[in-house]
Amino acid sequence: MGSTIGNLFKISTFGESHGGAVGVIIDGCPPQLEISEAEIQFELDRRRPGQSKITTPRRETDTCEILSGVFEGKTLGTSLAIVVRNKDARPQDYSEMAVKYRPSHADATYDAKYGIRNWQGGGRASARETIGRVAAGAIAKKILQQVAGVEVVGYVKRIKELEATVDPLTVTLEDVESNIVRCPDAEAAERMIELIDQIRREKNSLGGVVECVARNVPKGLGEPVFDKLEADLAKAVMSLPATKGFEIGSGFAGTLLTGKEHNDEFYSDDSGKIRTVTNRSGGVQGGISNGEPIILRAAFKPTATIGQEQQTVTRTGEATTLAAKGRHDPCVLSRAVPMVEAMVAITLCDHLLRNQGQCSVLKP
Numbered sequence: 001m002g003s004t005i006g007n008l009f010k011i012s013t014f015g016e017s018h019g020g021a022v023g024v025i026i027d028g029c030p031p032q033l034e035i036s037e038a039e040i041q042f043e044l045d046r047r048r049p050g051q052s053k054i055t056t057p058r059r060e061t062d063t064c065e066i067l068s069g070v071f072e073g074k075t076l077g078t079s080l081a082i083v084v085r086n087k088d089a090r091p092q093d094y095s096e097m098a099v100k101y102r103p104s105h106a107d108a109t110y111d112a113k114y115g116i117r118n119w120q121g122g123g124r125a126s127a128r129e130t131i132g133r134v135a136a137g138a139i140a141k142k143i144l145q146q147v148a149g150v151e152v153v154g155y156v157k158r159i160k161e162l163e164a165t166v167d168p169l170t171v172t173l174e175d176v177e178s179n180i181v182r183c184p185d186a187e188a189a190e191r192m193i194e195l196i197d198q199i200r201r202e203k204n205s206l207g208g209v210v211e212c213v214a215r216n217v218p219k220g221l222g223e224p225v226f227d228k229l230e231a232d233l234a235k236a237v238m239s240l241p242a243t244k245g246f247e248i249g250s251g252f253a254g255t256l257l258t259g260k261e262h263n264d265e266f267y268s269d270d271s272g273k274i275r276t277v278t279n280r281s282g283g284v285q286g287g288i289s290n291g292e293p294i295i296l297r298a299a300f301k302p303t304a305t306i307g308q309e310q311q312t313v314t315r316t317g318e319a320t321t322l323a324a325k326g327r328h329d330p331c332v333l334s335r336a337v338p339m340v341e342a343m344v345a346i347t348l349c350d351h352l353l354r355n356q357g358q359c360s361v362l363k364p
Contacts, residue, residue, distance in 0.1 A: 022083075029143070065082065066080065086128075102312070143349050150214060155210070156333045169215070171184050294348075305324045
């Protein structure tokens with residue numbers, strides 16, 4: 001099962017939704033990076049369940065433990081192991097799903113591929129797997145900031161037809177965290193929260209779009225052909241649960257423009273630095289970062305597991321119905337924000353280390 005991503009900065013996640021624990025092994029983190037459990041916990045708290053009325057009511061503190069790779073507050077250059085124990089698992093809520101497939105979930109495909117699956121909360125297909133990604137993302141963010149001054153900020157751009165107006169060049173983490181839906185547009189956020197709360201009461205779900213910007217990304221990250229930066233970003237982001245679309249820069253809207261309209265013309269700024277007048281490329285040209293902000297978007301489908309009755313079949317193919325029990329997000333978008341940030345940071349960190357050489361970037 002593909003549970004590893006990265007080249008130099010490489011992560012491998014482990015654990016199931018209702019197993020004993022979930023976590024991550026990180027290989028390739030440079031030595032002498034100051035890191036603490038508190039810094040990692042900040043990101044995990046943004047991702048954890050039960051944080052508001054518009055998320056799953058599952059109560060988990062998601063307290064992280066660094067098991068290896070850190071000594072006296074600094075990384076050793078060896079493998080880091082970070083674990084989060086599951087405290088509020090209720091596998092009995094999923095007993096009916098042991099024999100019935102949830103529509104649009106991974107139940108049927110996991111059975112088809114492996115002939116066995118952990119039906120307790122979705123197992124590896126659960127968004128709980130992303131705890132390891134977010135923990136690794138906290139470390140990747142710190143490397144990016146320390147080495148190159150890179151800042152990664154994600155936010156909810158759209159839920160259903162409700163779309164926010166946000167300036168990716170100036171949006172801050174404080175703007176994003178100012179409300180429970182993590183949308184920096186206060187007016188749009190209020191309407192989004194009302195819509196999610198309404199759909200929650202109907203035992204249904206909603207999808208939407210997370211936008212993410214990486215600022216101060218140095219030029220030259222990415223490789224020609226198969227390791228293009230936008231291709232690796234797409235793979236990383238699209239590996240998140242419930243993702244169904246990826247755009248960078250102008251994305252699909254760029255197809256409505258002519259070449260003259262779409263091209264990012266060049267100029268030299270006051271310091272002599274080569275810049276682009278516009279940024280429809282989204283910070284990447286020819287698969288390599290051009291120094292402009294990287295702006296991308298990820299589409300998340302409505303949560304597959306809902307409380308309304310749906311038509312389905314059993315593992316033996318018999319027709320039946322299912323109204324799922326358990327605790328589920330009516331909309332994953334607010335908790336998806338730190339997940340998208342993490343995958344963007346992990347990818348950029350990997351390419352930064354590939355570009356500069358991992359052994360010396362953090363030495364004093």
